[in-house]
Amino acid sequence: MRYALPVKNKHILLTALFWLLLAVPTAQGQSDPILRNEISLNFPNDATFRLELDPDAAIIDAVLTYDVERASCLEAEAQVPVDVNGAALEWTWVMSRSGNPPPGAVLWWEWTLTDADGNQLATPRQTVTLTDDRFPWQTIEAEGVRLHWYRGDEVGPLLLDAAVAGLAQLEADMGIVLQNEVNLFIYGSAEDMREAVLYIQDWAGGVAFSEYNTILMGVPPNIAADWGTRTVRHELAHLVIGQFGQSCVGGHRPTWLNEGLAVYAEGEPDAGTLADIESGIADNRFEPVRSLNGAFPAHGDAAGMAYSQSYSLVNYLLTYYGEAKMQTLLLTLADGHGYDAALEQVYGFNVDGLETAWRAAINAPSRQIPPTPTPLVAAAVPTAVPLGAPVSLPTPETAAAAPSAEPERPSSDICGLGLIPLALLGGLSWRKRNEEDTKGNAE
Ligand SMILES: [Zn+2]
Structure with a gap:
């Protein structure tokens, strides 16, 4: 572009x-x-x-x-x-x-x-x-957020509070604020939500349209307090960071940065995330950071670990280097710089250098990193956006794990996760992860 x-x-x-x-x-x-x-x-x-x-x-x-x-x-x-x-x-x-x-x-x-x-x-x-007149929507508002819902009296106020808290944290910890009012449409079920979006994946539970400042989620009242509140914060973070780091020159963000920021924005890390990080250190289970630039592992524990590791990386960058450098990183990536070049410019190390520094900071075993890394991302290719396409890949409808295969997206996207169908999740005794994602795709 x-x-x-x-x-x-x-x-x-x-x-x-x-x-x-x-x-x-x-x-x-x-x-x-x-x-x-x-x-x-x-x-x-x-x-x-x-x-x-x-x-x-x-x-x-x-x-x-x-x-x-x-x-x-x-x-x-x-x-x-x-x-x-x-x-x-x-x-x-x-x-x-x-x-x-x-x-x-x-x-x-x-x-x-x-x-x-x-x-x-x-x-x-x-x-x-445009309105979805199938349901008797109620609307409540707070500064910057308008939330619409129709099922479960407590759901609207609960999720609005989560959204406000999420935005406050994004501002406090990252200095990034919402640029335009966001509309949240909370459907009473994933099925109801999917009928509002043509061609959405049949397992989707949420989807974000960043160009429209709009997030759709299917949140049954019984999981609103847990999955719903974390997911609202996660998706809002994708939206806000997508606005802040929007690129008209094909700039991208690495997946670990997009997802790490979104998990960070959910609030205090949950038990699963902390357990992953502990295990990553004790059992030397972390992936090479460079491998998390692109698609995350598609299934199982590796997917959950990828989110947890991404969270840890972002937490490290924010804790040691602060919000100003994080903002600069996002803007540098939006300008179209590659991942290594952007990190080098802002922090003085590339992706491998980040991994070495981060491992040392959290006392994880060091890793021998081969020299001469091959960039995962070649020149960014601008992608035309079809009118009306969701800016985000759908979020899976359960709180269960969100295995993902997130393609690298232009940074104007929030993030994109390909998640396994709910049917496949049913038999897995996955730890409950409030991850899901929305974003990405369809552009
Ligand atoms: Zn996400």
């Missing part, structure tokens, strides 16, 4: 010229040929735009322009020529082709009409907020 700026500038310029041209005919005081201008939503599948014209207006050409408001590096508004066939115009945006934006997203549209004399008229921009 190196060309983001030129594209955007061009767009602005063209838009300005266009409006100048439009201003002439409408200034002549013609009667308004539009009798009705509306939209009907069929969330999450489609939206139908309808325009009813005065038959005497002799409109011969119509173009519909629409987009969904979001924080993106690229303008992506759609312009669609719509057949003028009588006085009623209609066009349906089928979201199954693009992925659907989450509830709470604001869709805007404008029509540009041309009559037989070549006069043009643009309708004022109109907006509509």
